Amino acid sequence: AQKITQTQPGMFVQEKEAVTLDCTYDTSDPSYGLFWYKQPSSGEMIFLIYQGSYDQQNATEGRYSLNFQKARKSANLVISASQLGDSAMYFCAMRSTFSGGYNKLIFGAGTRLAVHP
Amino acid sequence: DTGVSQDPRHKITKRGQNVTFRCDPISEHNRLYWYRQTLGQGPEFLTYFQNEAQLEKSRLLSDRFSAERPKGSFSTLEIQRTEQGDSAMYLCASSLGDRENEKLFFGSGTQLSVL
Numbered sequence: 294a295q296k297i298t299q300t301q302p303g304m305f306v307q308e309k310e311a312v313t314l315d316c317t318y319d320t321s322d323p324s325y326g327l328f329w330y331k332q333p334s335s336g337e338m339i340f341l342i343y344q345g346s347y348d349q350q351n352a353t354e355g356r357y358s359l360n361f362q363k364a365r366k367s368a369n370l371v372i373s374a375s376q377l378g379d380s381a382m383y384f385c386a387m388r389s390t391f392s393g394g395y396n397k398l399i400f401g402a403g404t405r406l407a408v409h410p
Numbered sequence: 411d412t413g414v415s416q417d418p419r420h421k422i423t424k425r426g427q428n429v430t431f432r433c434d435p436i437s438e439h440n441r442l443y444w445y446r447q448t449l450g451q452g453p454e455f456l457t458y459f460q461n462e463a464q465l466e467k468s469r470l471l472s473d474r475f476s477a478e479r480p481k482g483s484f485s486t487l488e489i490q491r492t493e494q495g496d497s498a499m500y501l502c503a504s505s506l507g508d509r510e511n512e513k514l515f516f517g518s519g520t521q522l523s524v525l
Contacts, residue, residue, distance in 0.1 A: 297452075299452075324510060325510065326510040326511050328513065330516075335518060336499060336501075336518045336519045336521070337516055337517065337518045337519070338453070338501065338503070338514075338516035339516075340513045340514070340515070343511050343513060345510060345511055384452050384453070386452075388510060388512075389510075397443065397455045397458055397466070398453075398455070398514060399455070400452030400453050400454070401452050402450070402451055402452050403450075403451070403452050
């Protein structure tokens with residue numbers, strides 16, 4: 294069975310500092326994709342970054358980077374230079390191309406990030 | 411491109427009543443998804459459409475739930491005989507394709523409260 298685990302219910306960070314949000318996953322599929330989404334209080338899920346299982350380099354998108362360790366099955370999100378607007382829920386998600394799972398994302402329980410001034 | 415829109419944003423109903431939610435995906439997207447999110451949890455997959463065809467339904471989708479996408483554009487999710495356990499945020503998402511790296515675009519959701 295496929296599963297996403299986010300072990301940090303809540304995280305605090307000082308403005309302008311970096312923060313790492315943890316994500317581990319479980320799948321037996323050889324090919325899969327990993328996503329991070331941000332959900333502010335408005336409720337909309339906002340796509341942040343994507344990492345493919347066969348990508349050789351860690352993904353980066355502006356202040357977001359993904360620390361992908363395939364052997365450990367972890368895909369941690371790193372936010373650099375935190376801003377007050379980064380305060381939100383963050384979800385890690387996975388999509389597989391096998392096991393009939395290619396048509397949906399499976400999400401973790403999320404981490405609530407609070408950025409302090 | 412106006413994004414994915416959902417209506418209503420909030421719905422309060424009494425137990426036993428029927429409710430219907432609407433989702434308008436991004437216009438060129440032929441994949442449409444419904445998710446349910448309860449407080450403190452991540453979204454859980456409910457069902458998925460490719461154009462007008464409903465291709466997959468989760469075990470979470472009991473026989474009180476029905477979803478349609480009659481012309482391959484907007485979709486509706488109906489819950490019959492609502493129960494207090496149905497209280498949740500119902501999220502709709504759409505995508506252009508189903509490649510491994512295809513990201514989903516989400517709406518702001520419909521928050522359902524069953525009294």
